[in-house]
Amino acid sequence: MSDATVTTTVKPKAPRNQWWDVWDQFKTHKGAMAGLIFFVFIVLAVYLGPFLWKIDPTYIDFRARNQGPSLAHPFGADQLGRDILARMLAGGQVSISVGLTAMILSLVLGTFVGVLAGYWKRLDGMLMRLTDLFLALPLLPLLMVIIMLFRDPLRKMFGLEAGIFILIVFVIGITSWMQTARIVRGDVLALKEREYVLAARSIGTPSRRVVLRHILPNIMSPIMVSATLGIANAIITESALSFLGLGFPPDYPTWGRLLFDAKDMIQQYPERVIWPGLAISLTVLAVNYIGDGLRDALDPRIRGR
Amino acid sequence: MADGAAPVLNVRDLKTVFKTRSGSVHAVNSVSFSLKPGELLGVVGESGSGKSVTMMSLIGLIPSPPAQVSGAGVDFGGTDLLKASDDELRKIRGARIGFVFQDPMTSLNPVFTVGYQIMEPLRKHMKMSRAQARGRAKELLELVGIPDAERRLSDFPHQFSGGMRQRVMIAIALACDPEVLIADEPTTALDVTIQAQILELMHELRAKLGMAVIWITHDLGVIAGIADRVLVMYGGQIVEHAPVRELFKHPRHPYTRALLKTVPSVRGERAERLEVIEGQPPILRAEPSSCSFAARCPFAFARCLSENPARFDVGPGHDAACFYDFEAGAPRATVSAAAVGRPEFEGGAHAG
Amino acid sequence: MLDDTKSNKVLVEVRDLKMHFPIHAGVLRKRVGEVKAVDGISFDIYEGETLGLVGESGCGKSTAGRAILRLYDITEGTIRIDGVEIGHTPQPDLRKMRPTMQMVFQDPQASLNPRMSVAAIIGEPLDEHARLSKAEKREKVLSLMDAVGLNRDFANRYPHEFSGGQRQRIGIARALALNPKFIVCDEPIAALDVSIQAQVVNLLEDLQEEFGLTYLFISHDLSMVRHIADRVAVMYLGRVVELASRETLFADPKHPYTQALLSAVPEPDPWLEEKVERILLQGDVPSPSNPPKGCNFCTRCPQVMDICREIDPLGQEIAPGHQVTCHLYQTT
Amino acid sequence: ERGSDGHVNIIYWQAPSTMNPYLSGGTKELEVGSLVLEPLARYDAEGNMVPFLAESVPTVENGGVSEDLMNVTWKLKEGLLWSDGKPLTSEDVRFTWEYCTSEGGGCSQSEKYNDVTDVEIVDDLTVIVHFGVPKPFPYGPFVGNQAPIIQKAQFADCTGEAMASCTDQNFAPIGTGPFVVDEFKTNDVVSMSANPNYRDPAKPAFATATVKGGGDAAAAGRSVLETGEFDYAWNLQLAPDVLADMESKGKGKLVSAFGTLVERIMVNYTDPDPALGDKRATAAHPHPILSDKSVRQALSMAIDRELLVEIGYGAAGKVTCNVLPAPAIYASTANDACMVQDIEGAKALLEADGWVMGSDGIREKDGKKLSLLFQTSTNAVRQDFQAIIKQWWNEIGVEVELRNIDSSVFFGGDAGSPDTFQKFFADVEMYANNFDGTDPEAYMANWECKQAPRPETQWQGNNMPRYCTEEYDALVAEMAKTGDLEKRAELAKTMNDMLMQDYAIIPLVYRGRVSAASNTLGGVEINAWDSELWNAADWYRIKE
Amino acid sequence: MLHYTIRRLLLAIPTLLFISLVIFLLLDLAPGDPMASIPLTVPPEVKERMREALGLGEPVHIRFLNWLYQFFIVEPQVAFDHLFGTDFSEGKQRIISFQSRSPVMSVVAERMPQTLWVVGLSYVFATLIAVPIGIISAYRQYSWFDQLGTFVSMIGFSIPTFFSGVLLIVIFSVTLGWFPSIYDTTHEVTDWSSFVFQMKQMAMPVFVLTLYNAAQVSRFMRASMLDNLNQDYVRTARAKGMSEKVVVLLHVLRNSMIPVVTVIALGVPSIFGGAIITEQVFQVNGLGQMLITAIYASDAPMVQTLTFIFAVLIVLFNLIADILYGILDPRIRYD
Numbered sequence A: 001m002s003d004a005t006v007t008t009t010v011k012p013k014a015p016r017n018q019w020w021d022v023w024d025q026f027k028t029h030k031g032a033m034a035g036l037i038f039f040v041f042i043v044l045a046v047y048l049g050p051f052l053w054k055i056d057p058t059y060i061d062f063r064a065r066n067q068g069p070s071l072a073h074p075f076g077a078d079q080l081g082r083d084i085l086a087r088m089l090a091g092g093q094v095s096i097s098v099g100l101t102a103m104i105l106s107l108v109l110g111t112f113v114g115v116l117a118g119y120w121k122r123l124d125g126m127l128m129r130l131t132d133l134f135l136a137l138p139l140l141p142l143l144m145v146i147i148m149l150f151r152d153p154l155r156k157m158f159g160l161e162a163g164i165f166i167l168i169v170f171v172i173g174i175t176s177w178m179q180t181a182r183i184v185r186g187d188v189l190a191l192k193e194r195e196y197v198l199a200a201r202s203i204g205t206p207s208r209r210v211v212l213r214h215i216l217p218n219i220m221s222p223i224m225v226s227a228t229l230g231i232a233n234a235i236i237t238e239s240a241l242s243f244l245g246l247g248f249p250p251d252y253p254t255w256g257r258l259l260f261d262a263k264d265m266i267q268q269y270p271e272r273v274i275w276p277g278l279a280i281s282l283t284v285l286a287v288n289y290i291g292d293g294l295r296d297a298l299d300p301r302i303r304g305r
Numbered sequence B: 001m002a003d004g005a006a007p008v009l010n011v012r013d014l015k016t017v018f019k020t021r022s023g024s025v026h027a028v029n030s031v032s033f034s035l036k037p038g039e040l041l042g043v044v045g046e047s048g049s050g051k052s053v054t055m056m057s058l059i060g061l062i063p064s065p066p067a068q069v070s071g072a073g074v075d076f077g078g079t080d081l082l083k084a085s086d087d088e089l090r091k092i093r094g095a096r097i098g099f100v101f102q103d104p105m106t107s108l109n110p111v112f113t114v115g116y117q118i119m120e121p122l123r124k125h126m127k128m129s130r131a132q133a134r135g136r137a138k139e140l141l142e143l144v145g146i147p148d149a150e151r152r153l154s155d156f157p158h159q160f161s162g163g164m165r166q167r168v169m170i171a172i173a174l175a176c177d178p179e180v181l182i183a184d185e186p187t188t189a190l191d192v193t194i195q196a197q198i199l200e201l202m203h204e205l206r207a208k209l210g211m212a213v214i215w216i217t218h219d220l221g222v223i224a225g226i227a228d229r230v231l232v233m234y235g236g237q238i239v240e241h242a243p244v245r246e247l248f249k250h251p252r253h254p255y256t257r258a259l260l261k262t263v264p265s266v267r268g269e270r271a272e273r274l275e276v277i278e279g280q281p282p283i284l285r286a287e288p289s290s291c292s293f294a295a296r297c298p299f300a301f302a303r304c305l306s307e308n309p310a311r312f313d314v315g316p317g318h319d320a321a322c323f324y325d326f327e328a329g330a331p332r333a334t335v336s337a338a339a340v341g342r343p344e345f346e347g348g349a350h351a352g
Numbered sequence C: 001m002l003d004d005t006k007s008n009k010v011l012v013e014v015r016d017l018k019m020h021f022p023i024h025a026g027v028l029r030k031r032v033g034e035v036k037a038v039d040g041i042s043f044d045i046y047e048g049e050t051l052g053l054v055g056e057s058g059c060g061k062s063t064a065g066r067a068i069l070r071l072y073d074i075t076e077g078t079i080r081i082d083g084v085e086i087g088h089t090p091q092p093d094l095r096k097m098r099p100t101m102q103m104v105f106q107d108p109q110a111s112l113n114p115r116m117s118v119a120a121i122i123g124e125p126l127d128e129h130a131r132l133s134k135a136e137k138r139e140k141v142l143s144l145m146d147a148v149g150l151n152r153d154f155a156n157r158y159p160h161e162f163s164g165g166q167r168q169r170i171g172i173a174r175a176l177a178l179n180p181k182f183i184v185c186d187e188p189i190a191a192l193d194v195s196i197q198a199q200v201v202n203l204l205e206d207l208q209e210e211f212g213l214t215y216l217f218i219s220h221d222l223s224m225v226r227h228i229a230d231r232v233a234v235m236y237l238g239r240v241v242e243l244a245s246r247e248t249l250f251a252d253p254k255h256p257y258t259q260a261l262l263s264a265v266p267e268p269d270p271w272l273e274e275k276v277e278r279i280l281l282q283g284d285v286p287s288p289s290n291p292p293k294g295c296n297f298c299t300r301c302p303q304v305m306d307i308c309r310e311i312d313p314l315g316q317e318i319a320p321g322h323q324v325t326c327h328l329y330q331t332t
Numbered sequence D: 001e002r003g004s005d006g007h008v009n010i011i012y013w014q015a016p017s018t019m020n021p022y023l024s025g026g027t028k029e030l031e032v033g034s035l036v037l038e039p040l041a042r043y044d045a046e047g048n049m050v051p052f053l054a055e056s057v058p059t060v061e062n063g064g065v066s067e068d069l070m071n072v073t074w075k076l077k078e079g080l081l082w083s084d085g086k087p088l089t090s091e092d093v094r095f096t097w098e099y100c101t102s103e104g105g106g107c108s109q110s111e112k113y114n115d116v117t118d119v120e121i122v123d124d125l126t127v128i129v130h131f132g133v134p135k136p137f138p139y140g141p142f143v144g145n146q147a148p149i150i151q152k153a154q155f156a157d158c159t160g161e162a163m164a165s166c167t168d169q170n171f172a173p174i175g176t177g178p179f180v181v182d183e184f185k186t187n188d189v190v191s192m193s194a195n196p197n198y199r200d201p202a203k204p205a206f207a208t209a210t211v212k213g214g215g216d217a218a219a220a221g222r223s224v225l226e227t228g229e230f231d232y233a234w235n236l237q238l239a240p241d242v243l244a245d246m247e248s249k250g251k252g253k254l255v256s257a258f259g260t261l262v263e264r265i266m267v268n269y270t271d272p273d274p275a276l277g278d279k280r281a282t283a284a285h286p287h288p289i290l291s292d293k294s295v296r297q298a299l300s301m302a303i304d305r306e307l308l309v310e311i312g313y314g315a316a317g318k319v320t321c322n323v324l325p326a327p328a329i330y331a332s333t334a335n336d337a338c339m340v341q342d343i344e345g346a347k348a349l350l351e352a353d354g355w356v357m358g359s360d361g362i363r364e365k366d367g368k369k370l371s372l373l374f375q376t377s378t379n380a381v382r383q384d385f386q387a388i389i390k391q392w393w394n395e396i397g398v399e400v401e402l403r404n405i406d407s408s409v410f411f412g413g414d415a416g417s418p419d420t421f422q423k424f425f426a427d428v429e430m431y432a433n434n435f436d437g438t439d440p441e442a443y444m445a446n447w448e449c450k451q452a453p454r455p456e457t458q459w460q461g462n463n464m465p466r467y468c469t470e471e472y473d474a475l476v477a478e479m480a481k482t483g484d485l486e487k488r489a490e491l492a493k494t495m496n497d498m499l500m501q502d503y504a505i506i507p508l509v510y511r512g513r514v515s516a517a518s519n520t521l522g523g524v525e526i527n528a529w530d531s532e533l534w535n536a537a538d539w540y541r542i543k544e
Numbered sequence E: 001m002l003h004y005t006i007r008r009l010l011l012a013i014p015t016l017l018f019i020s021l022v023i024f025l026l027l028d029l030a031p032g033d034p035m036a037s038i039p040l041t042v043p044p045e046v047k048e049r050m051r052e053a054l055g056l057g058e059p060v061h062i063r064f065l066n067w068l069y070q071f072f073i074v075e076p077q078v079a080f081d082h083l084f085g086t087d088f089s090e091g092k093q094r095i096i097s098f099q100s101r102s103p104v105m106s107v108v109a110e111r112m113p114q115t116l117w118v119v120g121l122s123y124v125f126a127t128l129i130a131v132p133i134g135i136i137s138a139y140r141q142y143s144w145f146d147q148l149g150t151f152v153s154m155i156g157f158s159i160p161t162f163f164s165g166v167l168l169i170v171i172f173s174v175t176l177g178w179f180p181s182i183y184d185t186t187h188e189v190t191d192w193s194s195f196v197f198q199m200k201q202m203a204m205p206v207f208v209l210t211l212y213n214a215a216q217v218s219r220f221m222r223a224s225m226l227d228n229l230n231q232d233y234v235r236t237a238r239a240k241g242m243s244e245k246v247v248v249l250l251h252v253l254r255n256s257m258i259p260v261v262t263v264i265a266l267g268v269p270s271i272f273g274g275a276i277i278t279e280q281v282f283q284v285n286g287l288g289q290m291l292i293t294a295i296y297a298s299d300a301p302m303v304q305t306l307t308f309i310f311a312v313l314i315v316l317f318n319l320i321a322d323i324l325y326g327i328l329d330p331r332i333r334y335d
């Protein structure tokens, strides 16, 4: 941006919370707004929906088996006569919470490793070899070992659902951070040579705070991209895990699982595949657009425009 | 040199507008000037005053969108560059008009050898064979003073120092013996000692090849040493135009005057305090309806804020876009003089 | 700038400072050589004065500036600032010294974090070194903005919303935040437009007067250095080749390199310009990793002698306060 | 006429990894191997023994089996040739025994040769199998698809530790069956062609055959029933309505057969509480809730087996109340009360026994909650069953937590994993089991006390419920000594009824095999007692 | 550059040894038993004997050293013998799969063709498609083409292949009958019609994988092109009078390919790793399918060897990517 725009209107004096600016910019991004509205809708639906739609998602009603959409079951019922709408709502709760938290964990882990490797040259070789190691490890045996070792202790500590939730999030997080770490490392390597990092050092800012204040905010963009991909990855991985019996109990619906269970009936009952498939894709798409918007909004250079 | 000859390049009423997301930017506003064969026209002006955009607009190098270029015509050897098709323009660019860009570090493609980049226009425009082009490229490198030219042809740009890269850029621009060379701040990024080498080189080449040159800079020192005539730009307009000595002796636009004062010198008197031009350059949101310098001008008066001054003749080959008459020391009479877009200015003493 | 701000107290004392960057190569990453970016420089800076440091690009000016502030771990030499030897203090211990010495960077765009507001940027040193309440901090930031001539209303803006000159003011305000005594200005005006350069230089002078600052002013713009500096050091390939007071240096340069450098500066005056005798140097600067034998300048020197190719000249005071490193003036 | 019908395409979605049945006991390997290797006698679709390489099936009546049940004499058919043209002799039969029992080889069928002390060669075509103990049922060695005859000439160097490294032999054994292996790609595809030396010159009708592996049951079913790319698809365990829908496309039909496979719930008699450390799930600690018979009974009563069959298996399942449902002479009718679901009865039973309903809908007694962990292997139908059963049990006031475990872990014997079905670190678990051939002796012996998995046995053993009564052990011992079929049947039924009435095992569904055959494939006769491909020599193409 | 390469290769040795050890311990620790697929009717003692025959009786470190010996000494010898008809490997124990009791390496060799045909080809296609798409999307940023590209690639990411694959089968095999639903690995291309059949049977798996890979690569390509389109040298090229085609496809593309080529190179190991789910859905039975069956069957030597080969490829292609970077971008010089 050139000098020319400087004398635009002077802003009101009161120090306005920065987040308002971010929000203002975010609002101008059409895709991001649409994504946000959809995402909020989905979140509200899956968390508040069960209070309105009171059918128990695990309740089996044999008379309703394989029923198509009706007033009693707007999305139809599955092969055991469970209400698909209720299952979609309950499944969404799990999928979205798992997707979000696992994604965040993997981001945190990946960013942490990436920043360490990029910023401290001494750690670089070792951490990148560690990344290679994780990339090379066969996932399934790894998951089985983790789950074998930690399922019961966690269950005891946090109870059944919370324990498994923690376990799954942990498992997904620990097996999907490598990509982020690499990207972040590359960016940090470039960023740490920037003059403002040197400026911070000349002030006497310790490395820890240089990273927090100067490096991290400037690698938002690759992190956002990883985040959107991460959420899709986490939702799908969760379904694979519970299918393998490594995840939630088998009667516990999640989107991924609903999709997986229904895929054999794609010809007989296509709607059963479409609902979870659509839910996953649209959520991922929404998060992607939100990520785009957020990236733009968090960048003051774009915000000014 | 070449006084009175027909101009090689004649720009009339050139305008460039950028349409951006947050509104339009009128970067170039009714710029008119002409260039005679063999002369060196200096262009000075503050950063953002539209120097680069003007030059790039005339040969269609401005990406469009976002830019829109319009005007009464850019006459180059009988062709109107504004109306020329892309193909015609491509035949002119590189072949008849050479361009040297500001930043030698980034203007060369890092993944091709220097030789390849010099040979590219030769092969395209002059239809030379590979061997011929290579021979010519070697000559060119020698011409711009790079030792061991043969070997260096197969080096990559990053293996050259900044000054050498700028010389490579010049070699590329000169490859097809252009009639006009446009050099956009070619020495700004360089050291004084290297800059001196390049200026010297320019002098020699012009004597040898006799082409016309447009030299953009904001370093008045460079202008003083090299230009025949000078255009001063401000806010997307030409605010003053004069032969070089005339300009330094009798600056007739308050911006030029201020500019001359801000620059310290290594040789002359040392001022205790540097003059500054207070205020900010304008944002070119719309076509100017007032004098764009008015806000920063110590001489400004009411008229300056309501009307955009045309370029008044103030001397032989000297005009300035200002309502204040410095000779008289008072505002001009209401008669508005020469219309903007006059095709030709006479005169132009040269310093070479 | 007033001469009476000068004193005879030495604030910064640099002795034999060397900063070599190692070059590693080979299968085992053995150290095969070094870039001698700064290769033994010595000078003093008196309290309240401005020392100009000029020289060609790549001759080690920035490295010298950064090394003096210990942004690098130096190879050799001593640095004494305000009586404290900091040449080999470990980085964490340097933290409490940082407020005395600050830096203003070359590229105002690159040296400001694009994601921090102006208030945050100027406030950063205060966060690090001062214990202030939120309101106090804000007040301090605003007063700093006043001091460098930035409108208080701009506090919540971001760097890209400013012009180059204003950005450089932000950088200066940041450097001033901790009331330093000594500021290294690393080409603070190189990235700026001519009309803005003057603003920044004036500002630096005003601040020097107001706060009694001491500057090391690095630049390759000799005319600006002539304007601002009290004394000037000329560097070539990691060495100081000439050091003299401003008047002496510009009027009577001794070292052939200084002469060439001065003659190369274009003159914004066609009449003067015509008369200037240019000494055109040939060839390129040798690589600092492999400097020539003898005098560093011998490969390009128009007055080169045989001895220059053999023996490295020593710095000598040929007149009070005028040091030259050249065989032409060697008296022993 | 041999080779006149072109090519037959068979799909086994679990791909065979070897052709040698002695190196892998997996069904897929055994069945595909049966196209090449043949035993002396097989079971037909009804479970009757029919001679294959032998002249006839030896019995006590025809003198083939000695009166003391200690030896059996087999006579080979005359003029049998291996596919490479060499004659089949008693040497080969004897070698097969030596091969499987050689030291260090890890033969997976060695149990078939248990108690065999010698295989005596009488002449080229006659062998006598000597047992060390009386064998009331002497048809282990050389009978059925687990124990076919291999060629001595080919495998002579492959005994003992060399068994594994004879890859060429294991992948392309020379046999007497209808087909010869041309190319074997492990876990992928087997290409075969008709055996030129097959004993019936008119067979097989197909000149070539491939057995393709990989994918899942749905894809296999689709390829036969919907696209018609394949002629025969094995083991289609899919939801009945999906299968019905596929069949309705008219390209092929489903075929099914019932053996002895029963889907059942095992009830843990011991306490799986992790707090018990290495005494977990051992006889040292009886199960706090499930030791109570009325609870076990209530769990069984709450189940509607009819519905389970309908949802999970359709035509491939039948309601059963026995763990030993077949052959017919062993099938008890004493427990048929379980056929009808009785939720109210179950509730009443629990109530009567002092299990009172808590405020959260879960019954309690003496501070113990009626709360169960229900585990099984991962498999779509099993997970549906889990969900349904959970609901029924919830209705009678039992809280249920479900867990599914990957079958490679669940059925693996890894002593390091807590999730194996032998360890049974859960309260109830569901899986299916059957027995080989038609004789239940070994099967019923599974529930002896000493069969209970425990740390001392590295958790090996088949008595998952850890059921342990003296009466039962006595019955097992008695059966081992009884030769008379009637009496054996009586004993087996008694044992079955004991298990059922103690509710140590809750049988759910008597499962058959379902496969699919193309409408143009003739001669298919699915067999639950032996290989499904047992009569592939008789298969032919139906011409329109 | 040579030094750099040698140094990286030397460094790779301890790394890989360490990785192999970790994989080995992991597999050893993992629950699961090679005997799990043996019917329950086979008594436990027999299973125990089978387990011993597989060498599972030995302590862990012996098994690991044994594997190392077999992998690094015996298998190369076998390969050497195979090539030159020598007999160094005579009588030495190779790495044997638990499932099939055949040498792991020969199974790998057997699976290679279909993996390369399907997964490899789809990767090639994906690259070939993604690059032009990326170029056009960037050149016409925010055009409908670009928007559509974003949308499709997001869908490509978020729909699991187990679903899209089945969907394709239902549409194209079952309903339309255009393509076979099951891949025939024994098929040999000898003439035109067999070639057509090969194309048909590859169509769907290749499509599914191509979509997935192309989505990623085109995103990278687009970003990289966008970065480069605004560079100064582009203007220089235009100023030289070069045609738009030369400018975009020569000057810009060559620079944009630098990061993309490394991304592509880093993706290559995944070809050899196979596309597990897609291979299963279409029964391509390549390396991916083999790995997954081996894992389910707890076939430790197979899993160990395959994952180790995979690790070698990852390390190797990381190196190749770095070297490529250096070659493509003359500014980067290692050493």
Ligand SMILES: Nc1ncnc2c1ncn2[C@@H]1O[C@H](COP(=O)(O)OP(=O)(O)OP(=O)(O)O)[C@@H](O)[C@H]1O
Residues within 6 Å of the ligand: A002, A004, B018, B020, B025, B027, B045, B046, B047, B048, B049, B050, B051, B052, B053, B054, B066, B218, B284
């Ligand atoms: N692509 C663009 N979109 C919008 N505005 C632009 C664009 N390019 C240039 N401008 C605007 O056009 C005006 C003139 O720019 P130009 O580059 O010609 O200045 P200049 O005189 O060459 O300055 P400098 O000395 O810094 O090179 C500036 O205000 C600039 O912001």
Ligand SMILES: Nc1ncnc2c1ncn2[C@@H]1O[C@H](COP(=O)(O)OP(=O)(O)OP(=O)(O)O)[C@@H](O)[C@H]1O
Residues within 6 Å of the ligand: C021, C035, C036, C037, C055, C056, C057, C058, C059, C060, C061, C062, C063, C064, C220, C288
């Ligand atoms: N971190 C580093 N590692 C290796 N060499 C370096 C490093 N920093 C600088 N150099 C080298 O040291 C020499 C001096 O660099 P320096 O940046 O100090 O020059 P300068 O005089 O400030 O030039 P300029 O005027 O271009 O800023 C150069 O050759 C440079 O390549």
Ligand SMILES: [Mg+2]
Residues within 6 Å of the ligand: B051, B052, B053, B102, B184, B185
């Ligand atoms: Mg410009």
Ligand SMILES: [Mg+2]
Residues within 6 Å of the ligand: C061, C062, C063, C187
């Ligand atoms: Mg510098």
Ligand code: NI
Residues within 6 Å of the ligand: B001, B350, B352
């Ligand atoms: Ni002239």
